[in-house]
Amino acid sequence: MSQVVRILKALADPTRVRIIHLLQSRDELCVCEIVDALQLPQYSISRHLGVLKGAGLVGDWRQGKWMHYAFAPELSPQDRAVADAVCARAAAEPVSRQDQRRLRQHLRPRVNGDVVKDKC
DSSP: OHHHHHHHHHTTSHHHHHHHHHHHHSSOEEHHHHHHHHTOOHHHHHHHHHHHHHTTSEEEEEETTEEEEEEOTTOOHHHHHHHHHHHHHHTTSHHHHHHHHHHHHHOOOEETTEEOOTTO
């Protein structure tokens, strides 16, 4: 029961719901892409990503100077279903549609999964 409570607490913040909704739409995102999409400061995004990581919802890895985030590969199907349900509801919000539009405009080009544009 404690895992579901941890996930629900992590998803109880509007910014974290917006981040999860962005991550659901892509295999992975670097922090700078999330910053561009949400139009929030990097330190704020990093703090929220830390909470999501602590809840076991996301995993991260470094590629050069970029930190990348995605849904945690070890996330159980039940926990993923909770996140998916929250994302489905978030998709109806105008702010989520704006986030997705900005994300599409600011996605970094990739070659074989590697970010090639040095803008972050």
